[in-house]
Amino acid sequence: GAVVSQHPSRVICKSGTSVKIECRSLDFQATTMFWYRQFPKKSLMLMATSNEGSKATYEQGVEKDKFLINHASLTLSTLTVTSAHPEDSSFYICSARDPWAGSPDTQYFGPGTRLTVL
């Protein structure tokens, strides 16, 4: 149980274009999903918390107009990187909480999306 998928797993785009990443909870409904960014050999940095049916909450220093998050259903959240630039190249990982699991704060992670902006 508690499987989270991400699509695409890898994307290469040109500078100035927008890229959408999907995060799905496959076997549970997730009222809350999270988006992280991870640099090589570094830990996960929380970008934003996504709540179904409401606006996302962004961490300090994360541009909300740059990283658009939509959580339109209980199983899907999307992250759109707008007007991507090379410095946006990174490993993006989503996670979800299963509200019915025994541990309400435990997050289950997707496999990640490697974004490369040329």
Added chain:
Amino acid sequence: EDQVTQSPEALRLQEGESSSLNCSYTVSGLRGLFWYRQDPGKGPEFLFTLYSAGEEKEKERLKATLTKKESFLHITAPKPEDSATYLCAVSGTASKLTFGTGTRLQVTL
């Protein structure tokens, strides 16, 4: 501000050589301490959640313990397939995970 410090940064073991990974933390209102395993190019895989000092959990060759200031991940008789980065995280009153930088474990034959 919640903080997590993991040590060592990297650890190389021979197959069968048991050891422990350390996770020291400061958190406002601990709601849980979490251990994850991350393979290169993959997302973290959930291992354990610990809630209170004195709690222990086991899974195959792994055993996690918790005190009021730190957690240990004990690896007994490791195999090469245990090679990965092990991440520790805490959840406090904000219900968000704060991660450490991880311990890169390599187990050789």
